Amino acid sequence: MDYDYFSVEAILAENQKIQCTFKHAIPGMGHLGGGSERDIAVLSKMQIPIWLAYTIIYSDWAEFNIPQPFSSRVRNALRADACSVRLSNLVGAGGSWYGFGKTIMDILSDEQANEMSQMLTKAFRERLVDVIDQAQHFAALGQANAGGTSGNAAQSFREGLDTTERELFSLAQESAKQIKRWYEDSDRAKH
Amino acid sequence: MALPQSLRVSVTPPELELVASQQLVEIVPLISMEKTAFISGAYGPLRPPNKAKVPLWMAVNLKLKKKCHIIAPPWLNADYLQDRLTEETSQPAFSKLPFRFTEIAKVILDVASDDLESPDKIRSLLKDLREARQAKSREGLKTLDHSELSLPNLCSMEINEIRPYFVQSMSIFTQLVRNPAPDPLREA
Secondary structure (H helix, E strand, O other): OOOOOOOHHHHHHOOOEEEEEEOOOEOOOHHHHOOOOOOEOOOOEEEEEHHHHHHHHHOOOEEEOOOHHHOHHHHHHHHHOHHHOOHHHHHOOOOOHHHHHHHHHHHOOHHHHHHHHHHHHHHHHHHHHHHHHHHHHHHHHOOOOOOOOOOHHHHHHHHOOOHHHHHHHHHHHHHHHHHHHHHHOOHHHHO | OOOOHHHHHOOOHHHHHHHHOOOEEEEEEOOOEOOEEEOOEEEOOEOOOOOEEEEHHHHHHHHHOOOEEEEOOOOOOHHHHHHHHHHHHHOOOOOOOOOOHHHHHHHHHHHHHHHOOOHHHHHHHHHHHHHHHHHHHHHHHHOOOOOOOOOOOOOHHHHHHHHHHHHHHHHHHHHHOOOOOOOHHHHO
């Protein structure tokens, strides 16, 4: 989730679309919304990818609404129980909810951005322990019976991880596996 | 980079074991040997039945050829570890153990368990210690934030285990947190 120029994740996070409401009529640009109209009319709404929306919003041609993955409905759900929200459903397959959130945060005004930052941080912190716990649990199980009898809540939590958390999951799993392997193999065999 | 992901984030447990093998242990040699120069230094002379200090790798090598007995370091016995375990389970902080105790204990238990008193007891104590300490580092995860983390007395193997995901989590926090320096006016 770094914002390196070459980071593929950053490019993917900028590919998410947000809804913009145009304040001005812009002739000849109707294709942006994917429709068949030639011009953009005043107050028309369009889904614009973030990398394009930056310019449009900063130039004050349009304003945007907080996208659905960060709506108050999701916020309330996160406040109730962060671990039961399926972040991956909110941003689509391979999407990064935190990355998207960070991008939105950067174009918001101070007050809203702080609120957003608090929500993201809190959600991440609350889910983190569970992510790591499950990763270690799976590393301990080994290949044979992974995905077996681990309970529905745990499984749906795992399916609900967004890309950022998935990365962490695999890091933790890999490291737990390495340690386990080291503990299990004996020096005697080497000599 | 050509290295696989798992090798990019930190060193591997066998590498740590190699590093720990440089530490000196006491042995009772069963053969005599003149002082011999190695790349890491000169060790010896070995004169049975006098004790000698050699690096762990050399002790292991001699032990496997049945040419010495390894004397366990002062912390590697059931009583000491039992005390540490009591401390570990009764206090919130990590108990103080040698920095590379996991590696050294494993190597000695693997090759020289016959030189130790009650090796099985030691094994199970080490396992309990590991679990108690793991539970604590998990608690540390709950209080993680973007700027700092202090887990004193964590040993090298444990640091290595948690490093990849602690570092990654902290860098994510850095991305998500705004205004890293809290605004005093807003706090008031």
